[in-house]
Amino acid sequence: MKKILHLTLFLAIVSALAGGALAWANNMTAPVIQANKEREEKQILLEMYPDAHVDDFQIVDFTSDDPDVQKIYAYGENYIFNMQVKGYKDGTNFLVAINKDDLTITKFQAISNGDTKGIGSKITEPAFAES
Template sequence: MNKIVHLGLFLAIVSAVAGGALAFANQMTAPVIAENNERQEKESLLAMYPDANSNDFKLVNKTLDSKTVQKVYEYKNVYIFNMKVSGYKDGTVFLVSIDKDSKKIDKYNAISNGDTKGLGSQVTEAPFKKSLEGKDATGQLDTISGATVSSGPVVSGIHEAAKLVDQLK
């Protein structure tokens, strides 16, 4: 009986030390991860609009009722939505800019995709991007055949962003 108490106490101490070490590691790396994500987002914005500089994108500070919209930027006559949608595995993080007046998709740029390489990752490639740009964000948008679990949520996210444009005006 005494041995069980000692082993239980030993396990509790080891668990506490391991938990503390993980908490410390998380505290040390969280700011670096956040900074890297911010830098990647700025690079994606500049890739969409190469003539701009990073100060041209104004963060919109308005609360939106959305689970997929992470941030919204205003640039000239468009709103740029940073969105994260679910997919087959890890989903897709992307930027989509929508014209304030016509609600047409101006630009689309996938930041990351954690879905199946090949089919699911096609939402990051040029053919999908070209199929979206210039289209009405509230209308029919094509998904990728064989990858609807990845491209469907992207299209739904774009439709959601289009509905939010009026709230931002």
């Protein structure tokens, strides 16, 4: 009985230390990961609009019940929506630009895709954006 208590206490201490170490590592890397995602997103915005400057994209303050809309940028005559939709595995993250006046889609760019290769991954191919 005494051995079981010692092993249980040892396991609890090791688990607490491991959990604390993981929490600390997450706390240290989360800002870096977020900054990298924002940098990648801005790079894709500049690929979509090569004549633009990073400061030309203004984040629109919005509230939405739709969890798919992550951010909205205003650029010239367009609103650019950063969308993240759920899929079978990780889902898809993409940018879609919509003209403010006639509500037509002017540009589309996939950021990432974690869905089935060959089916869901077709969204990342240039032919998808052209259709």
